[in-house]
Amino acid sequence: MSDELKTPLLDELEKGPWPSFVTDIKSMAGKNEMCKDLLRQLEKSYEDRRGYWKHGGLVGVMGYGGGVIGRYSALPEEFPGVSHFHTVRVNQPSGWFYTTEALREVMDIWEKHGSGLTNMHGSTGDMVLLGTRTEELEPIFRALTEKGWDLGGSGSDLRTPSCCAGPARCEMSCYDTLDMTYNLTQSYQDELHRPMFNYKYKIKMSGCPNDCTAAIARSDMGIIGIWRDDIKVDQAAFAAYVDSGMDIQGAVVDLCPTSCIEVDGKEIKIDDSNCVKCMHCLNRLPKALSPGDDRGFAIALGAKAPIVEGALFGSVIIPFMKIEDGDYEPLHDLLERIWEFWDEHGTARERIGEFIERVSLATFLEGIGEDPSPKMVKAPRDNPYIFYEEYFEEEGASASEE
Amino acid sequence: MSDELKTPLLDELEKGPWPSFVTDIKSMAGKNEMCKDLLRQLEKSYEDRRGYWKHGGLVGVMGYGGGVIGRYSALPEEFPGVSHFHTVRVNQPSGWFYTTEALREVMDIWEKHGSGLTNMHGSTGDMVLLGTRTEELEPIFRALTEKGWDLGGSGSDLRTPSCCAGPARCEMSCYDTLDMTYNLTQSYQDELHRPMFNYKYKIKMSGCPNDCTAAIARSDMGIIGIWRDDIKVDQAAFAAYVDSGMDIQGAVVDLCPTSCIEVDGKEIKIDDSNCVKCMHCLNRLPKALSPGDDRGFAIALGAKAPIVEGALFGSVIIPFMKIEDGDYEPLHDLLERIWEFWDEHGTARERIGEFIERVSLATFLEGIGEDPSPKMVKAPRDNPYIFYEEYFEEEGASASEE
Amino acid sequence: MATEAKRVTDIGPPHYDKFLHPIIKENYGKWQYHDSLKPGVLSHTGPAGTLFTVRCASPRLVSINFLNNIMDLADKYSDGYFRFTSRNNIEFLLAKQENIDPLIADLNAMGTLVGGTNNAISNIVHTQGWVHCHSAATDASGLVKAVMDELSEYFTSEKLPAKLRVAVACCLNMCGAVHASDIAILGLHRTPPRIDNDALPKQCEIPTTVASCPNNAIRPTSVDGKTTVKVDEDKCMYCGNCFTVCPAMPLADPLNDGVSIWLGGKISNARTEPMFTKLAIPYLPNNPPRWPEVTDAVKKIVELYAANARPFERVGEWINRIGWEKFFDMSGIEFTKYHLDDFRHAGTTYRRSLHNRY
């Protein structure tokens, strides 16, 4: 087919202030056939208003079940450059912090073995190398591992954990999100690379309830920083906010969901017993307020997109936990109890959130050996359909478990 | 069996400040064998901690399918006085207003033909005559009708409509609850006396959102007074409340759910466009505030107790409607559209609330010929599972209904 | 003589008109405002003058004797006009203010109480219980009497933060207001139905019976030749719906039937939207004649509420403000797995945010 590249529709997307992916891909089209045919097939999609990718096939690297998304063009004759166009998911570093030196090494590999296109980053958090051929997969893997990189997750496995900047660049962080992400990723390499679960299991870590990684909405296990004691107040700094003329009443006091803030002159009083740790006052007054000293995290299980039972946010299963002097053992133990119970009683393609709803929270808690707490619910049940387990055997006999 | 009455357990319930039903029933026991055996059987229930009534049998009066609840003792030999102990439901007058003259007539009939015990009133609203024999039913019915009374509902029929004091004794009333109750009861005598529905259908009428008949919680069709224009304000009367030293801020302003009240000195300002007609400010300041002039009612369908899908409150199906110069035709028309659709597509023992949830609100509205309104929901759907009906047949063809 | 007369049907109730006091007729739909004179006494004023209402308690299960005494007083003080309320209290409708106190004196003399208005505990909406219903797991009238004896001071005063509505029902059918009351007392069965395999084939329609179970716990089966049903006991949550349609599946079990306590429901739209009642205490023993465990529990809750809620805060509004966890702490009521919803919309009750008090 002719060498020139005609993409009138896509060219429309080179206009406007927002950086253009079309311009960028075009800049590669000279040196890379894949990019050229990608643009051509995409132009056709724009004309016909439909995609031209075949349903993903199973491809990967030796000994791994995940990390690669197979992708083939539905029109290989027309667009040979993208007859194969697989994705390689590379496990990003904690918090997406890089040095140019390290990332250049990855890009050199990718320039050599693939389309040179990427997603920085995928929605789960991986560094996504977009578009290569089956025969390149193994060489890419070797080259990456030599430079200290490894693949991320895909399929029914532990998905690549990700976290917010946390302690590395945020004063709100209630635990070390970067270290926990590194620890869990390293501790569960097998679960990450070899799909053995009922379905995907995503872990996201946010250092506080602002939840900058959307853990409560987008991860099967959201680990979100929280504190148990009182908000720390620097009254001098607060007075400075007052002096600055900021509308403390409107911007802070009135917006506290539990109305537990009082301002008396230049002094702020917080009724911490009614504070629900929403973060708003800390967000508005970062110099005056900060999370307490008794910091840790809560764990919310089961968030997911709507397919198939409807979208779910995570539900609080562990209201509070902390890592004491670097010992992740209790967290690993919990994670393994959860996986074991889900593995044993869950069905194929049943996310943990759907699983908990099906077997019921009470059953799930018993299954993983945790006690019920009112912190796990908005309110107790309002229906009378209670499965009583204690009952009396005969006159005089006392309550007994079935 | 011996004539004396030994009820040591029940006697305990003669103590204490609250009026005692035991003392009262005992006062009848002299003249009425039924009362005596009722106390005896009840005493046995208190000893054994269980009831001794057989499952209701089908009894009634000629040509009626409802109005009587058949009841037989499970221990007729032991307690012959209550071998039959049927309930007769007598349709109460609108708003439970009586004259002694009229009620004495009913009581004379009941003294002659029954136990002399009643429930004033049953939870649905009927005057409940508690305890008589099958052979007395027809005579009771004749005697009642001669005095201008008729039976109420039971079984799968229209249940006896009831209403609050409304315009007869309340300044909040937005429509004539007594008259509508009378009108509907008289207009649907056949539906009330001859069960032909899938299940019971209860109508309760409250004159305003205070809902003093619990229509939103206890009736398949709750007709609840509401107004559309602004709350009427008597600023002088409001000033008087201020002068009285009442805590207007704490008791009124701060409790408005949409914060639409402002008090400026002795003047009250209400942002009616944000008022959700909750009634709280009117309740606190009845002399200063009253419902607007554009009064009518909203209709909420589907309230019920938990059996079997869980309890439901009524959902707003008609956000606003009014009876113009005594013409109930539009309301009758609506009611008949609802019954017809429910009758045709509902299943046995499916209450209208369960029915709407099963077929979906959209389908139900189409079925009865009403348009969707945002007033019918808290918020639009959050799931993407939309059943589109308009679609394109072929290039150029415009949207068409399936 | 009466019974000779021609039989008439479908005449419906008498027209309300003839039961309305003259003052009511004149002020009908024109009432301007109401006042509260003292607990149990209201006045309503309209262009044609003021009507005084005296409200007294009724056990609801009442005899002709009781009603005759009431009617004698109505004749004496309110021109024979009176009414019943939606909570089964009795209201005397007086034209003369000076009749109020003598009427109250006579009512107290006949052994009833005046009150139930404004921020009071009004009469308990309740049901039949062992007095009349085959389905009852407990008695209703007795429970009401035992509980109101404890709470009567809140009926005759208006010292609570807001109205407090109590309901009693004797089985899960909840005839009344249990599902939407500030405090609800619910009798329940806690063991599966026992099947009478001889009676069932005769008395029950198998398909209807099978269909009646919300949890599909009922399956058809045959026992020595007869088609009957069996219940999967792990799936049964004792709702009793099968018994309602099939007499041969009784649930009554004196050893295990019990009483549960529920909280925080409301019906009015005042301030907050209507709310369902939520589980507080899953099981208390069914202990007639005075149910001490139940009355103690209810009284403690009322006192906790009275001491902590803000003005005009209903029980549910109060608990929502402080949070259920705090309520369980303050009340000392144990939070158990039974409190965790596991029915249709259970997921919507889970805490799906970080909003918690620590």
Add this chain to the structure above:
Amino acid sequence: MATEAKRVTDIGPPHYDKFLHPIIKENYGKWQYHDSLKPGVLSHTGPAGTLFTVRCASPRLVSINFLNNIMDLADKYSDGYFRFTSRNNIEFLLAKQENIDPLIADLNAMGTLVGGTNNAISNIVHTQGWVHCHSAATDASGLVKAVMDELSEYFTSEKLPAKLRVAVACCLNMCGAVHASDIAILGLHRTPPRIDNDALPKQCEIPTTVASCPNNAIRPTSVDGKTTVKVDEDKCMYCGNCFTVCPAMPLADPLNDGVSIWLGGKISNARTEPMFTKLAIPYLPNNPPRWPEVTDAVKKIVELYAANARPFERVGEWINRIGWEKFFDMSGIEFTKYHLDDFRHAGTTYRRSLHNRY
């Protein structure tokens, strides 16, 4: 030579430590507060000093060329240290405040924008679309470009009442944040899957395929001898879950695939609990390359929000305060039967109170 080396597996990602700027290492976990210097520029201060962050936009679908340009700037201004955000923006981590403006100038020169902080519209969380996914009902990168061209002024300024998070997904799988965003743009199929009866028996597991349907619309059947499946079109809501497990059931339909607009979701716990996104516009035509109907609709909503919401009120918080009905009035968006929920917990969305604005 590299490829000769022994093959290693399961080494995981590099330790984050080596990617942290020296100032970060010293202030690690000890940060005291942050400041906003201007749109896109933040400073974080700790005992060991202050770190400056400059945030620039990225199309996310980026080539080595783009990344090399970025990395050249990182070498030039931030000692080679930089990061990506959870919304795919790029953050340069600067030790020297004086580097901020030159860096911004170079970024603008290379054709990107600086901003996205505080009360701005940040980058759009999005997905693959026609660039890489077989399931796509629309393109993602193109939609994002078209929409952000319209909204860029809100990226480079902080003039909105609060943060405004936009998400795009190209099918109901919603890879990303569509279900919980202030504004979400969702591509969808609107006709049932077309079944390839020749391919299906070979490519698909019948039980899995049947089980995949949330609405039980799929039944096994046999077409000229081969076992395949059929779809009850009245029950199908085009979710595409069957296609995910069975390639022989494609849903793509250029004539009917379209775009929908959703509103009012949020993730943070700030003030209010997280909220799901709700349907605003059920269908807009799928109109590449610039989707004018979609960009117009989104821009109108943003402007309505900007003009009416209170400070720090997210889109969903604003709509909840004024009520959805008022939102539909103000926006002129039509409320249709499609807005009425009819899925699992539909009943919980009904208005079950009298609380309405008239």
